[in-house]
Amino acid sequence: MATGIPQRRVLRTDIPGPRSAELHARKIAAVASGVGTTLPAYVVRAGGGIVVDVDDNHLIDFGSGIAVTSVGNSAPRVVDAVRAQVEDFTHTCFMITPYESYVAVAERLNDLTPGDHEKRTALFISGAEAVENAVKIARHHTGRSAVVAFDHAYHGRTNLTMALTAKNMPYKHRFGPFAGEIHRVPMAYPYRWPSGSATCADQAFEAFTTAVRVQVGSDNVAAVIVEPIQGEGGFIVPAPGFLHRVAEWCRDEGILLIADEIQTGFCRTGDWFASTHERIVPDLITTAKGIAGGLPLAAVTGRAEIMDSVHTGGLGGTYGGNPIACAAALAAIDTMHAEDLCGKARRIEAIMRPRLDTLVERYDQLGEARGRGAMLAVEFAEPTPALAGAVSAACHRAGLITLTAGTFGNVLRFLPPLVIGEDLLTEGLDILDAAFQEVL
Structure with a gap:
């Protein structure tokens, strides 16, 4: 450094x-x-x-701009890459006239994220936008509308992501009504589990499956979204084995699992992604924060058949995958490897x-x-x-x-x-x- x-x-x-x-x-x-x-x-x-x-x-x-500047502020590789890109061009909109760096970031994410299945990636601006699009993709692919989120979750500040977020003040207070078909279930939170940490994983899993089956109906659920370590909720590490059981159950029920790795991703937890610690391979994974050394960039990466099920033009945005942010991301990922x-x-x-x-x-x-x-x-x-x-x-x-x-x-x-x-x-x-x- x-x-x-x-x-x-x-x-x-x-x-x-x-x-x-x-x-x-x-x-x-x-x-x-x-x-x-x-x-x-x-x-x-x-x-x-x-x-x-x-x-x-x-x-x-001890804050890193909330887990954004993981490679350090003004990291040399990032500075050099951004400077070179600014001199070439600052924007064209990838949906109009594309450029290689967007494709290169997608290739890196397809390679780095958990699982050896074929993947596709779409780039966005913020974590909340990535979560919104992950839900869109899950609903489109499954033909179902319900989404299940957990107590203590934080997924963003847009209307849909506020609905997914658990905490009222300051994120949701008087901003409703919120997007519908969002259902909340208990998180396996060992420290605060009523009967103690020893029973947390089993009881939380039973509460989760019962709520989805009885209150929502498994056949109505497009996706379960979870942070492998809950961020704003208090850095809650789920009880051992809980998320692995959730992932297996979702697979059996035809429900997609979305891992929100916006805060946990890119080496933050001691591996490239926190899903690895939990032995889960999500169907869709959302990333942002540490991805680009401080520049605004986010992504949804997922199974190719799920990502490609959306019609052409259904995903995108004017600034998504901006070339400067893409250059920064490639340099940041190089830094993570090299150091x-x-x-x-x-x-x-x-x-x-x-x-x-x-x-x-x-x-x-x-x-x-x-x-x-x-x-x-x-x-x-x-x-x-x-x-x-x-x-x-x-x-x-x-x-x-x-x-x-x-x-x-x-x-x-x-x-x-x-x-x-x-x-x-x-x-x-x-x-x-x-x-x-x-x-x-």
Whole structure:
């Protein structure tokens, strides 16, 4: 990883500093108030594990723009590829006059995603758009309309994806009515399962199959959509074996399985895709976030016979598979291979997980540490957001970017860039430790 930014934390002002405060006042006056800001430290540069703000504070990044800059901000291969593409052309619309990079990204995704079956890919702009199109494809192929989603799910902010998303505030509140034929079933959430983690997988699977058969009707279901690790819901890792049983049952019932790997994909969990950990091969897989080093790109990849069942012209969009984003994606994937970012994600887990487990042992207020690779979290036992928010705010003041999550807002989630240096990772964990001492 080459970056011109010194990989060390530097605090020259309070966080946020005075210039950030000035910009934030402009933001309040110009930007719709519905667009929130977690940490109003306005950024001018970023690279590796460091984000630099307008007051020249160098902050340690444990957020990666919500799992987007996995290869690091302004990764050299991505910068070079984007610069070259901008000089050639910025847009033609692939549906009008196509270009090779779109095809090359599709080829890479067909090769990288789980399963050795023949696949096809379509490119889009955002994760929500990919999910919308996966549902369209599933409904078209099966001739069925119902879609089943899980408790604690997050799939996006469009009308259909809000219907799939479980959490009301802030994502759904007063934005309805939502798209119909969406049905929700329990997630195998070991920490919060009423009878305990030992019975979670069996009971959750029984609840899932009963709900689909009795309340919806298996013959009416086009697809079951699931995040192999739930993201916004709190980095919930399903009980062992649950998703594999769901996948087998769906196959037996003629129901398509859509894996939403928008946050988990591209080395984040220590493998290219989190579905691999769960021993599932989805019929359709949605990707975005880490795919293109920070540029907007998303995809649906699936079995060829399913993807090709849609009539010509039924899929697409003006900006889907923009050539600049495609160039960035090819460079980002090259970086993941060249720098073994799956291995680096596993190394991040090896460093972070023992420290998080120690925090859980030390503080009664914490209930569980969990996650895989560089997608890790701690959950507070009390289902309220106050303590998680207070600890995160203390981290921000000390120059560490952290995020909260969870249906109850009581989870601290950690998504460092996969290229972060181990010294920065350790310093960030020291700051987190101090934040817990300050708040608890």
